[in-house]
Amino acid sequence: MSPAQPRFRRFPLGLYATAALSGMGAVLVAALLPALARGEHLDDRESGLLLGSQFLGSFAGGITALMPPELSLRLGPLCAAAALLSAAAALAAGAPPFLLDATLLLFGYGLGQMITAANLVVGQERPDNRAAHLSLVNFLWSLGATAAPLIVSASAQKVAPAASLASFSFLFLAVALMAQRAEWPLWPLTAAVPRHAEGATIGNPEEDSDRGGSLFAAFALLFFLYGGAEGSLSGWLSSYGQRFGGATAVTMPLLTAAFWAGINLGRAAGAILLRHVPEMRAIRLALWVFLAAGCLLLRVHAAFAMTALAALLGLCLAPVFPAALARAGSARIPGRRLAGIMAMCGLGSAALPWLVGMVSYRAGSLRIGLTLPLICVAAMLGLLLLSPLFRRDRSKAASAPSRQFSQP
Numbered sequence: 001m002s003p004a005q006p007r008f009r010r011f012p013l014g015l016y017a018t019a020a021l022s023g024m025g026a027v028l029v030a031a032l033l034p035a036l037a038r039g040e041h042l043d044d045r046e047s048g049l050l051l052g053s054q055f056l057g058s059f060a061g062g063i064t065a066l067m068p069p070e071l072s073l074r075l076g077p078l079c080a081a082a083a084l085l086s087a088a089a090a091l092a093a094g095a096p097p098f099l100l101d102a103t104l105l106l107f108g109y110g111l112g113q114m115i116t117a118a119n120l121v122v123g124q125e126r127p128d129n130r131a132a133h134l135s136l137v138n139f140l141w142s143l144g145a146t147a148a149p150l151i152v153s154a155s156a157q158k159v160a161p162a163a164s165l166a167s168f169s170f171l172f173l174a175v176a177l178m179a180q181r182a183e184w185p186l187w188p189l190t191a192a193v194p195r196h197a198e199g200a201t202i203g204n205p206e207e208d209s210d211r212g213g214s215l216f217a218a219f220a221l222l223f224f225l226y227g228g229a230e231g232s233l234s235g236w237l238s239s240y241g242q243r244f245g246g247a248t249a250v251t252m253p254l255l256t257a258a259f260w261a262g263i264n265l266g267r268a269a270g271a272i273l274l275r276h277v278p279e280m281r282a283i284r285l286a287l288w289v290f291l292a293a294g295c296l297l298l299r300v301h302a303a304f305a306m307t308a309l310a311a312l313l314g315l316c317l318a319p320v321f322p323a324a325l326a327r328a329g330s331a332r333i334p335g336r337r338l339a340g341i342m343a344m345c346g347l348g349s350a351a352l353p354w355l356v357g358m359v360s361y362r363a364g365s366l367r368i369g370l371t372l373p374l375i376c377v378a379a380m381l382g383l384l385l386l387s388p389l390f391r392r393d394r395s396k397a398a399s400a401p402s403r404q405f406s407q408p
Helices: 011-040 044-063 069-093 097-125 130-155 161-181 209-244 252-273 279-297 303-317 320-330 335-363 371-386
Strands: none
Touching (some): 011 097, 011 209, 044 209, 130 252, 209 335, 279 320, 320 335, 335 371
């Protein structure tokens, strides 16, 4: 079989199951956090450390994805399954919280390996309809992130957190077995990868060489703040609904589900909107609405209103990542630096949820802690409004192939 024609037997099912399950895993701990905190008598500092451990593991897994990536697709689910089983055992045995932190660090590492490798395999190995398959992989990730809180909500009254973790571990084990049996595409297919795809700049590298460092720093900060805002809300909305909205064990995870449903809807709408509206204008408008909705969320007490506002917050955050990535492509940022900028999003997702827990613990109020994602978004808006790097008219970079980055 020619290297230019990779094998795809049983490839889509295993890969797409990996994407959906890694999305479910990303929000599983957040959906279970109120029950975990109540059952294990965790304060907000310890709860934040649980979230931070998982996201830190995901960041580490993403930046250390194995080559060939099929190895990560096999290793990642095994790590996640082992970690969830260990976490369930630790909960059942009443182990100290630091052991649970260690298991979630391994769990996050497995998740990071899985989704990064899935994107690498599709992006490198399937040149035909590559963008469509990448979009599908990331859509399935978001769909899994929406489904996990709904599953937790449906089983909250009948299944303890330890049993939920154990049940999900068998799903990861099933995907791991599927990955072991799959006939993955051959790697690497260097002929199928454009020469400029690795380490080359988009457009003329000399035009913006004097601004390269400033561009990297500005976009790295923007993505760090975005990841922090998204991770904080995803991780703490369920707990916030319990304390201030009278949410029950059944309705608490619905806030997280609504947030991710808003992101799904916003990504779908953004794929159309960003064809007609300049990227930076779309981001600024979305962030202004986000700040208004976030301030309102901190004032209301009705569970239904909180759920609707959570969906609106997700809707507003949804276009930020693809639009910012499109602008980075227009700015001719080198491919290697672009990968580093995207990694900053994962670092923000690791740091800010932990910091929310610390602030909440010190201040004695989760409402005060959740002002941090609002501060992140306000800082993003200030960066976009004040930095000359983001104020250039988009028509000046119209010749740059930014459309390839307009999908999440």
